[in-house]
Amino acid sequence: MQVELAEHAGFCFGVNKAVEIVNSEAEKKSEYPIYTYGPIIHNEEVVASLEKKGVKAVDEDEALLCAPGTMILRSHGVAKETEDKLRATGFSIVDATCPFVKRIHNTVRKESENGGKIIIVGDDKHPEVVGIKGWCIGDPYIIKDIKDVDTIPYGKDEKITIVAQTTYNYNKFQEIVDYITKKGYYINVVNTICNATEERQKAARELACRADCMIVIGGAHSSNSHKLYEICKECCELTYFIQTLDDLHLELPKSVRLVGITAGASTPNNIIEEVQNYVRNEF
Numbered sequence: 561m562q563v564e565l566a567e568h569a570g571f572c573f574g575v576n577k578a579v580e581i582v583n584s585e586a587e588k589k590s591e592y593p594i595y596t597y598g599p600i601i602h603n604e605e606v607v608a609s610l611e612k613k614g615v616k617a618v619d620e621d622e623a624l625l626c627a628p629g630t631m632i633l634r635s636h637g638v639a640k641e642t643e644d645k646l647r648a649t650g651f652s653i654v655d656a657t658c659p660f661v662k663r664i665h666n667t668v669r670k671e672s673e674n675g676g677k678i679i680i681v682g683d684d685k686h687p688e689v690v691g692i693k694g695w696c697i698g699d700p701y702i703i704k705d706i707k708d709v710d711t712i713p714y715g716k717d718e719k720i721t722i723v724a725q726t727t728y729n730y731n732k733f734q735e736i737v738d739y740i741t742k743k744g745y746y747i748n749v750v751n752t753i754c755n756a757t758e759e760r761q762k763a764a765r766e767l768a769c770r771a772d773c774m775i776v777i778g779g780a781h782s783s784n785s786h787k788l789y790e791i792c793k794e795c796c797e798l799t800y801f802i803q804t805l806d807d808l809h810l811e812l813p814k815s816v817r818l819v820g821i822t823a824g825a826s827t828p829n830n831i832i833e834e835v836q837n838y839v840r841n842e843f
């Protein structure tokens with residue numbers, strides 16, 4: 561029997577990098593406290609294990625009240641004003657913003673500094689969008705839905721740069737851009753959508769269609785992990801959803817030749833390894 565791990569299973573590039581940065585800060589064993597500005601990933605076990613290493617996740621309201629130390633900015637990024645305030649309060653900043661998100665910050669900053677108008681396509685309440693907004697000079701316009709195009713507050717002769725939240729649906733973004741173009745605005749479109757989620761789902765589907773059994777590892781409340789489970793289940797009837805190895809009660813019919821494994825965006829590598837080793841060694 562073969563065991564195969566799907567490509568792009570688990571952490572995306574940006575989250576992986578952020579977790580590595582946090583671990584390396586923790587290893588420095590500084591005499592000052594270390595914080596992350598919000599949980600570094602949506603995985604309680606990872607956050608708890610970082611806390612044991614002395615890294616505390618603090619929220620926006622708590623942050624400025626904490627004893628100064630190192631503040632690690634997570635992959636979503638934060639507004640410039642937030643970063644400046646933290647520095648002014650005495651924190652030393654370690655920036656773990658995903659480079660793809662940082663690129664958006666730099667684009668909106670440069671364009672708005674040069675007098676251009678900014679449109680962000682995304683959810684205005686999402687921390688990533690709040691962060692991007694905070695790098696613009698002046699207020700950007702946020703488009704959550706195609707109907708918001710009808711109320712764009714800019715003139716047709718103004719130069720408008722359009723960026724998107726990295727997790728925005730590509731087809732919807734394209735529809736919005738087409739509609740804005742049709743209305744005759746002067747736009748510069750920067751496609752900032754990251755395809756990490758799409759690649760993970762595509763690879764999981766491809767493997768599930770070949771496998772006799774699939775194991776999806778993910779958090780109980782993680783929507784991207786549940787989506788992976790649904791995708792795998794469509795192609796492979798015998799699909800298990802587990803959070804850790806303890807949940808796995810695997811019963812494999814003799815006919816099983818290939819077991820596939822994939823994992824959601826907030827599943828750490830050590831859990832994926834554990835499950836992989838168990839299936840390889842026990843069956």
Ligand code: SF4
Pocket residue numbers: 572573574575635636658659660661726754755756757
């Ligand atoms: S932009 Fe892409 S790679 Fe970066 S953190 Fe978000 S999903 Fe991950």
